[in-house]
Amino acid sequence: MSVQSKKEQVQALRERGFVVVPGLVSPERCDEIRRVAQEQLEAAAAPLEFEADLRYPGAPDSKDAPGGHTVRRLLDAYSRHPSYRQWATSPEVAGWMELYFGEEPVLSRVHHNCMMTKHPTYGSLTGWHRDVRYWSFERDDLVSVWLALGPETVENGGLWFVPGSHNAPFTSASFDNAKFFRSDVPENQAWIDKATSPTLQKGDVVFFHCNTLHSAGQNQSDDVKFSLVYTYHGASNVPLPGTRSASLPEVKLV
Numbered sequence: 001m002s003v004q005s006k007k008e009q010v011q012a013l014r015e016r017g018f019v020v021v022p023g024l025v026s027p028e029r030c031d032e033i034r035r036v037a038q039e040q041l042e043a044a045a046a047p048l049e050f051e052a053d054l055r056y057p058g059a060p061d062s063k064d065a066p067g068g069h070t071v072r073r074l075l076d077a078y079s080r081h082p083s084y085r086q087w088a089t090s091p092e093v094a095g096w097m098e099l100y101f102g103e104e105p106v107l108s109r110v111h112h113n114c115m116m117t118k119h120p121t122y123g124s125l126t127g128w129h130r131d132v133r134y135w136s137f138e139r140d141d142l143v144s145v146w147l148a149l150g151p152e153t154v155e156n157g158g159l160w161f162v163p164g165s166h167n168a169p170f171t172s173a174s175f176d177n178a179k180f181f182r183s184d185v186p187e188n189q190a191w192i193d194k195a196t197s198p199t200l201q202k203g204d205v206v207f208f209h210c211n212t213l214h215s216a217g218q219n220q221s222d223d224v225k226f227s228l229v230y231t232y233h234g235a236s237n238v239p240l241p242g243t244r245s246a247s248l249p250e251v252k253l254v
Contacts, residue, residue, distance in 0.1 A: 111135055127181070
């Protein structure tokens with residue numbers, strides 16, 4: 001990848017709030033990461049988050065209900081396996097993040113840092129939101145890196161993004177009590193109407209800003225969808241002391 005094309009990708013992120021970088025990770029590396037994820041999922045290797053914990057639309061009502069032990073996330077990916085850790089701190093990610101932030105990039109181990117597993121039948125719908133809703137940093141300038149380990153489409157619960165929403169000055173009235181973007185507000189619906197869902201292939205990576213509105217539907221396919229997700233910030237943008245964002249040691253990339 002040339003420096004110029006990477007600069008263009010960073011500029012697209014700044015303008016649209018997200019950008020897809022095709023084929024950033026080799027199929028062989030993706031297959032190895034997915035193999036590990038499948039093994040850990042089958043072993044129910046802790047720490048885990050269950051669909052029933054969140055109770056989003058389409059999720060089981062409780063762990064005692066049918067599908068109650070459907071896993072939503074394999075948590076703390078950075079510590080789970082060397083293959084996850086190697087991607088999180090890889091030169092591809094570090095170089096991209098350094099170009100975007102203009103300083104040393106840092107991996108948050110509190111936010112995302114997980115293997116997302118979206119299951120058929122019991123995998124829930126995720127409403128429109130900004131990730132920064134529960135994050136506490138000096139500046140709302142963080143970027144998440146989403147690695148598709150297989151095809152991601154509307155059919156199997158792929159991501160939707162609202163271009164340009166990361167720069168919109170929404171007020172608290174635009175969000176409900178759970179800080180989801182309200183679709184019942186006419187001006188909000190006008191934003192949602194602009195949404196797009198990029199089709200991803202194995203090895204594609206999406207970089208998206210913490211203020212970009214996004215959502216995801218349910219998985220209507222027959223296979224579990226695996227995605228490895230991390231979040232980064234610049235070294236000068238520190239988590240606020242005493243908050244959850246500051247609760248774990250961070251990882252410097254450069």
